[in-house]
Amino acid sequence: MATFGLLFSLMGYRFEVRGAEHLPREGPGVVAGNHIGFLDFTFIGYAARERGRLIRFMSKTSLFEAPVAGRLMRAMRHIPVDRKSGARAYRQALRLVDEGELVGIFPEATISRSWLLKPFKRGAAGVAVSRRVPLIPVVVWGGHRVFTVDGRRSIRRRIPITIVVGEPLHAGEDESIDELSARLHVAMAALLEEAITTYPDRPRDDEDRWWLPYDHGGTAPDVETAAQLDREAVARLGDSFE
Template sequence: MTSPNRYTSRGHAGLRFLAQRGLMKPFIWSLTSVQVYGRENMDDLQPPYIVVANHASHLDAPLVMGSLPTKQARYLATNAAADYFSGIRWQLTRLFFNAFPVDRTGVRGRNRITKDLLDAGIPLLLFPEGTRSMSGEMGAFKPGAAALSIGQGVPCLPVAIAGAYDAMPKGANWVKKGRPPVTINIGRPMSAEPDEDAVAFSERLAKEVRALTDEAMERRERADRARGKID
């Protein structure tokens, strides 16, 4: 069983701050051209909460963590597949992403870990599609994040990631040259309506992330047009 103690540790948080803000963010931002919108939507948001985002690239987690205000990202934890990360790779993943292991052969362990972390006040970053998109198009959201939100009584924060698939699609070993544009669009916190079940709430979250993605693309096009990059 994963203990929440490491995830709430100030010492670990300090090391993670150096890893994320001193190494990871400058590195990722040097490879891509990142624009972030909607940080003000987190001004009154207090942990714990669940960040839900679309997923199409290995860039997604570092982009989201680097885009959130430092205070909000300090203890943010995300899941990582236990069958994919091991050894030194797992140690680095845990350091940079405050990651907790998930056994993709089942969901029992994940549910227990995520509930314990939320109970300890740790915000989570989850990708409800369950895996990276093969095409860049957002897939259906599985209801697990919505069910967790309802069961634990915590809000969800919808976040759209636009451009990460073009920058580094699934199967690519490195980011494309030329600092490809990526836009992060942070929405307003959302909670389930009275009598709204996990499936319905999950569908509403997915609809909001799609809308935020469309808005992000429009903002990027307007910015590029203003700089004369497109006609």
């Protein structure tokens, strides 16, 4: 994270981290984050610094194949995920949790073009239930203005980035993976709404409304339209789609 910390300092990003106390100072856990941009894992990892923790994120294999990014990802012990066969990554996540690590998972699996939450995969809740560890919801807002899908990126300085960490969820004795995953979705939706409504910036003009969801006065597609765009991207880009 030192490399990214230097970059963030140079760019002057205005971080606001709320609820960092919900990240445990020691011991295992699963950190579940929303996914709106390519740097989400770095922003969530940055927020964990004040708790003295590192988070090992599950990320697509192609990131590990890039010359510079791959070396950084391996050095930080992140987990490569081959979407055609995710069992190996899942086993590695379990091993890291058994070693007392925090494992980061994006339950949406791919970036949401609506900026709102997509349906969740079962992995985050599955690890939490399997190992009886806390499941910690986290949302990032503003990071998509830096670097996200469809060629959107910015070198503007001082972009605000809000990170909100929620109270850990603990699986009930008889709670299923799907039930815990549903609770996680509700918790993260509430955190995301808080992050959006309290974000300090507003669009400069109509062209700049792209980074706001449709139900907050933005021009991002609604959830159904975004899902169709995702399907088209998968057909066009295959496994390179984020």
